[in-house]
Amino acid sequence: MPLQVRLPDDSIRQLPDGATGTTLAESIGPRLAEAALGVRLDGGKLQDLGTPLLDGQKVAIVTSKDPEALDLLRHSTAHLLAQAVKRLFPAAKVGIGPVIEDGFYYDFLVEKAFTPEDLAAIEAEMMRISREDLPVVREEMPRNAAVERFRAMGEQLKVEVVSDIPEGETISGYRQGDFYDLCRGPHVPSTGKLKAFKLLHTAGAYWKGDERNPMLCRIYGTAWFSQKDLEEHLKRLEEAKARDHRKLGRELDLYSFHPEAPASPFFHPKGTVVYNALVDYIRELYHKYGYREVITPQILDVSLWKTSGHYENYAENMYFTTAEEREYAVKPMNCPGHCLLFGSAKRSYRELPMRIADFGRLHRFERSGVTHGLTRVRTFCQDDAHLFCEPEHIKEEMASFLALLKEVYDTFGFHEMRVALSTRPEKRLGSDEVWDAGEKALADAMTEAGMAFTLNPGEGAFYGPKIEFQILDALRRPWQLGTLQVDYMLPERFKLRYTRADGHEGQPVMLHRAILGSLERFMGILVEHTAGAFPVWLAPVQAAILPITDRAHAYARQVQEEAQALGLRTDLDLRNEKINAKIRDHQLMKVPYMLVLGDREAAAAQVSVRHRHAGDQGVTPTAAFLERLRDEARTRAH
């Protein structure tokens, strides 16, 4: 019996009985048949092109233009990878092979980890299978039959996966030539559609991500619709590598790492300039937003950490030390110290909100293997502050914080932000009423600030709900920076009290908040975001002074003195080098401005200005240029 389907343009098409997406695409035209990857039925999810069509269905042929098509392609490429591995390493057992951001991976249980040469061979085999253009065919069977089938194939990991699926359900799998894999699908119609892919690297990964399970060997890869897209993506990876803050930090002489202090940065003079500029900026805003800064001890008695709960919940991340038979811990957080500070006097509602900021150095023991450059270290400072306030003032404190946060992110040019609200977890302290109030306050404050946010149900801290702020950097990579957490637990544990307006005792609420998060990590992000070309206000050297000959040295010194008087950071290059060499060296150090000084400039009290990006800007009176530079720094232009 023939059937009728409706196309996206609302036209009706007659098809023979048993028609599939393939039949339809072929009936429309050979070019579409070639481009077709799947179908979308009645506006639903993407499905195989070979799915049988039903009478009266709305059918859309999906090609590479569909937003979901790339995932389909990548998933099929993961299968292609598994097939190639099974051909070359028949003993390998397949794990899972999902699509990830920009690519895919596949896990294998093997005796010996894959080498880079293996990877090249596997990639070549994938190419061969692609040229074989094997049809990819869906097969369905009851769960128990699937369990038996994978058991017979010796694929113990797949047996485990299928066994986790409820009994009685139908299982789908896909066959392409000699390879069969459990998969929900959908997939491309044949392996010939997979052309632009590359295997990137291998890594160990625990089966199901659980470190009690055996370690599998994971192969990461990427796949695109065209060679051009693939190459562009590889170029982006190169670009990210070129911006790697570990590499730039060394090249720009910002910081270094030493085995004597693993995962702990040493900031060089230039890195320290940037670091301090960040601190100065945040301090300036603290003044504007009514914060007061405090300095609190580094090492505190364990009794404090027992009161705060860190001793029970956080000890594995803490450093301990003993002196005169008394046990101490190096602080991993400032909050308990701030509670002592709050409790050091009888407090009145008139003193609230009390906003206590602390750039104290923190030490957290991170397991070896998880540390990374500046972004995951064992010692760092945060732009940390705690706001002690009356419960009814939570909302306005948040509003003020959000304004501050926006101001900071704008300054760095982070205009795109993602915000997530994490709500009460299963295991938590405090009553439901308190959680209701806290979550509502956070949500309302966000809404009133006009910030869209997503929900992470159950992801809050055990002591209160929290908001996390993510920004996107120049390469559109997300980074979590700021956080705002409502805490009812610490004030309770430290028995913090204040006298309310009605004369009775109240318990303050504590808000934990940070904007840049860890200054170390933020600097790493900033280096990658700017590729090391810091805006003038952060640049370790704001202008390099480059005399052309010895005759200009005296004038060059004079220019430096003038610049210094205006609070500018300059580098005077008196080396016996040609001007080209001097320019090149400072250009490589990404100095924003280079001032070229010869006889002509010296005679006219001018500087010849070269900008690191815009190039030669011509001559200008020295005083005018220096004032302009000072203003650029002062306004924190980016």
Next chain:
RNA sequence: GCCCACAUAGCUCAGCGGUAGAGCACUCCCUUGGUAAGGGAGAGGUCUCCGGUUCAAGCCCGGAUGUGGGCUCCA
């Protein structure tokens, strides 16, 4: 912590059982040069550390330390 890889001059790297190399950077000399590398000379290394194999180890084998890629984005 676990899997895999790597560790040679300040940096980037070559050397692959037989007396340690290059480029850049550094020091000195010549050169005073107008918008991305002028020329020459010199100095610099218990080849990460500790054991082992060998007549002989930077190189082969253990171990330690550090660094790097990762350790669900769930068929």
